[in-house]
Amino acid sequence: MANKGDHILFDKHMQGLKREKRIVFIWQAIILVGFFGLWEIASRTNWIDPLLFSSPTKVYNLLIEKLTDGSMISHTLVTLFETLAGFIIGTLLGIVLASLLWSSARFSKISDPYLVILNAMPKVALGPIIIVALGPGYIAIIAMGAIISIIITTIVVYTGFREVDPNYEKVLKSFGATRWQCFKSAVFPANLPVMISTLKVNVGLSWVGVIVGEFLVSSEGLGYLIVYGFQVFDFTLVMAALILIAIFAAIMYKVVERIEGWLIKHTT
């Protein structure tokens, strides 16, 4: 009897959860529809200047047109490729750099002030120099995407390395482990969660680097479309590029989040 009563309570609890989920979803839908609806109405009734702020239908039509003729797809692919490459290179180099810092206390001490300066410096300000050094093209833009996440990854991961409980190393050393063995079997694996959590931050940072890079120099990509649309006063194009960026940045973030969940499950 008591068991049945427990079941009823549990069912009620589950129903409550479901209801809450539904309410949250409905509100999310209302905000989305409301935003685009209001934008459309405001544009058609001239509350906002339709020339400046365009309208959802115009953006939609442009997107369809440019997607069918394929030009938008190539711009999107270029930006996606640059962002992914920048993200991966930035994260990996950051981890390698952090490992080098850990491997030599002296090297770490020597680099400390430079890391502080590089970290404090807004990396996008290096844009022109990178472009001059690497030439206007993919390489420079990928470098922008990478450089923006490299230093912060280095600092976060290195701090993580140093915060590993020294007793793990003590255990290993009591077996006569070398420093490299300590790193391989304790310091590095203990830090996988830290490294994985930098992924999510880095994916956002890489978008910033790549879009700014495309602003500065490029004849392709979504960042280029924004600047181009701005120059020729075609704000429908700017909005279309923005919407694509929002969609793909969100997808990438979600994918990284999935990978993160999977990695955490399989490495810890």
Added chain:
Amino acid sequence: MSFLTLENVTHHYFGKNDYTKALDDISFSVKEGEFVSLLGPSGCGKSTVLSIVSGIMKQTSGKVLLDNKPITESELAIGYMLQQDYLFPWKTILDNVLLGPTIHNNIDQKIKAKAIELLEEVGLYNVENQYPPSLSGGMRQRVALVRTLITDPKILLLDEPFSALDYQTKLKLEDLVFKLLHAYHKTAILVTHDIGEAIAMSDRIIVMSANPGEIAKTFEVPIELRNEMPFLVRRHPKYQSIFDKVWEELNKNETQSV
């Protein structure tokens, strides 16, 4: 015929603005198969002694000899057990146990079989593929014990290995460790601040005093207690008298230093 010898070992810790003398002129020796406890207040340097014996730390002066050779030259001699188990949470129990052999690059079926055998000997069955978080504190410390024993160390260093456990588990583990060490005829040094534990487990007790860490007095545990299981030692009629003597010595040192 001493097995491990410390001769005038002194150690300093150097800080940014000053230094502390952690150990001052420590000399003692341990015979093969003997169980010696280092007892003293916190900060008396007893853990430092273990770190030096293990070779993890280098003493600022003095000599540590194992089998008449400097400790740094002898290989695979030391098993170290810490206050907590420090099992690696991302490794299975078996991989944790095989940490020493992995580092020395001699993993084979034989050592794996030995690992499972030893786990069973400490009462852990079918745990080899589980991960440390799914085991209780007492079980984990037993795994750590197996991890220490599998490399067949000549000498075991026990740095308060029972202090993080609840009282019941602690008493049971004391018996288990005692039994195993006697069965394999191991030499051991136990660091503890628990007088009862020191008496129950060891042949000899070295009482240390702090600031700087020195040997205050050495007590021989009565022969009747030495071969008794730790749990039974605590009930032995002779237990109380030696407890009182050690207690007195520890108190004397404390009042001096305060």
